[in-house]
Amino acid sequence: xxxxxxxxxxxxxxxxxxxxxxxxxxxxxxxxxxxxxxxxxxxxxxxxxxxxxxxxxxxxxxxxxxxxxxxxxxxxxxxxxxxxxxxxxxxxxxxxxxxxxxxxxxxxxxxxxxxxxxxxxxxxxxxxxxxxxxxxxxxxxxxxxxxxxxxxxxxxxxxxxxxxxxxxxxxxxxxxxxxxxxxxxxxxxxxxxxxxxxxxxxxxxxxxxxxxxxxxxxxxxxxxxxxxxxxxxxxxxxxxxxxxxxxxxxxxxxxxxxxxxxxxxxxxxxxxxxxxxxxxxx
Amino acid sequence: xxxxxxxxxxxxxxxxxxxxxxxxxxxxxxxxxxxxxxxxxxxxxxxxxxxxxxxxxxxxxxxxxxxxxxxxxxxxxxxxxxxxxxxxxxxxxxxxxxxxxxxxxxxxxxxxxxxxxx
Ligand SMILES: [Fe+2]
Numbered sequence: 001x002x003x004x005x006x007x008x009x010x011x012x013x014x015x016x017x018x019x020x021x022x023x024x025x026x027x028x029x030x031x032x033x034x035x036x037x038x039x040x041x042x043x044x045x046x047x048x049x050x051x052x053x054x055x056x057x058x059x060x061x062x063x064x065x066x067x068x069x070x071x072x073x074x075x076x077x078x079x080x081x082x083x084x085x086x087x088x089x090x091x092x093x094x095x096x097x098x099x100x101x102x103x104x105x106x107x108x109x110x111x112x113x114x115x116x117x118x119x120x121x122x123x124x125x126x127x128x129x130x131x132x133x134x135x136x137x138x139x140x141x142x143x144x145x146x147x148x149x150x151x152x153x154x155x156x157x158x159x160x161x162x163x164x165x166x167x168x169x170x171x172x173x174x175x176x177x178x179x180x181x182x183x184x185x186x187x188x189x190x191x192x193x194x195x196x197x198x199x200x201x202x203x204x205x206x207x208x209x210x211x212x213x214x215x216x217x218x219x220x221x222x223x224x225x226x227x228x229x230x231x232x233x234x235x236x237x238x239x240x241x242x243x244x245x246x247x248x249x250x251x252x253x254x255x256x257x258x259x260x261x262x263x264x265x266x267x268x269x270x271x272x273x274x275x276x277x278x279x280x281x282x
Numbered sequence: 283x284x285x286x287x288x289x290x291x292x293x294x295x296x297x298x299x300x301x302x303x304x305x306x307x308x309x310x311x312x313x314x315x316x317x318x319x320x321x322x323x324x325x326x327x328x329x330x331x332x333x334x335x336x337x338x339x340x341x342x343x344x345x346x347x348x349x350x351x352x353x354x355x356x357x358x359x360x361x362x363x364x365x366x367x368x369x370x371x372x373x374x375x376x377x378x379x380x381x382x383x384x385x386x387x388x389x390x391x392x393x394x395x396x397x398x399x400x
Contacts, residue, residue: 015377060364064316065305085318085368155364157301158290198363200354201296202381203392205399230292230299238297239363267396270377 002179005047006279007187007249012129015269020132036263036275037133049186051097052145055245056126056190057154068156069116074149075101082122091128094139097146107175130190154241163225165244169251189249191242195271205272209235218259221250256281300362308360314338315365324372353384
């Protein structure tokens with residue numbers, strides 16, 4: 001059976017892709033952000049996961065308002081990164097793992113999660129920026145694992161509750177641990193932390209709330225399910241609702257985790273950037 | 283579309299909850315912006331803004347908001363920031379430019395505001 005090694009979260013700001021392309025690692029603006037990743041790289045080198053579940057939220061590339069799945073799971077041989085409207089160069093396709101995708105879908109629907117399966121899914125910065133951050137040169141890093149993208153709706157309300165996100169993660173973890181292959185799996189939760197792009201409140205960041213989330217997601221994620229969705233918008237900002245991806249990741253790890261590294265920095269673009277690496281108890 | 287009798291939301295000053303009501307109101311505007319994912323549609327818009335907005339069936343309020351480059355108005359008209367970001371790209375506006383425009387700050391002032399929250 002497969003093993004879940006741990007989970008890694010990161011913000012997935014589009015500007016990061018540009019900073020990577022220009023190698024701004026030591027630039028004074030970017031250094032405090034990129035300094036959060038060497039420990040992640042070392043951990044990945046040591047454990048070499050075979051599969052990566054990339055939990056992200058689409059921002060208007062893979063899905064539009066004509067059909068908006070609350071939870072979508074990729075079930076394709078590969079995932080294409082495409083133009084998001086800014087004409088930036090796209091990365092080469094990321095290799096999929098359709099056998100694992102369908103195993104997850106079977107297991108989760110049996111556990112009463114109604115999934116939208118996607119045999120074609122273009123992936124945006126929410127998916128690719130974390131891949132670039134964790135596996136430099138992605139998708140051409142020699143250690144690049146095969147991937148299953150999972151996208152949750154944070155574009156249009158009603159969005160899932162934090163409780164549902166955590167439950168989703170638990171069912172996902174159960175699915176992964178029953179995959180009949182001696183494989184190592186890492187789970188990514190991307191997006192956040194607090195930020196707001198729209199309205200008169202654009203630029204809103206909430207350090208205190210982010211710290212509360214970072215503290216609790218490690219050892220007491222249940223506490224965070226008390227936060228209502230409207231409270232999440234109020235305290236994390238309209239786009240800070242991406243924290244739902246972190247909750248989904250966290251649910252899949254099980255109760256017992258060890259924090260390996262954490263980074264938090266304000267601001268990158270309009271966002272409070274957070275990174276966290278949690279290892280599952282063996 | 284109106285949903286009388288029940289309020290799903292709380293009031294958060296300076297924040298529009300993009301829900302079913304807004305999503306229906308802004309559908310044409312958001313669809314036009316979503317289609318800007320393709321370069322040929324960006325070129326089509328740039329070549330003939332009025333004709334392009336007409337083709338997607340934008341209403342007068344949405345058209346005027348675009349003519350005025352008025353982001354807050356676009357949101358009021360049902361625009362969602364993730365789709366509007368593609369339009370902002372055509373206007374060569376960065377995320378911080380857009381932040382400044384919505385909050386009455388210069389881009390530099392907006393960046394300073396972001397930093398002040400560290
Ligand atoms: Fe995002």
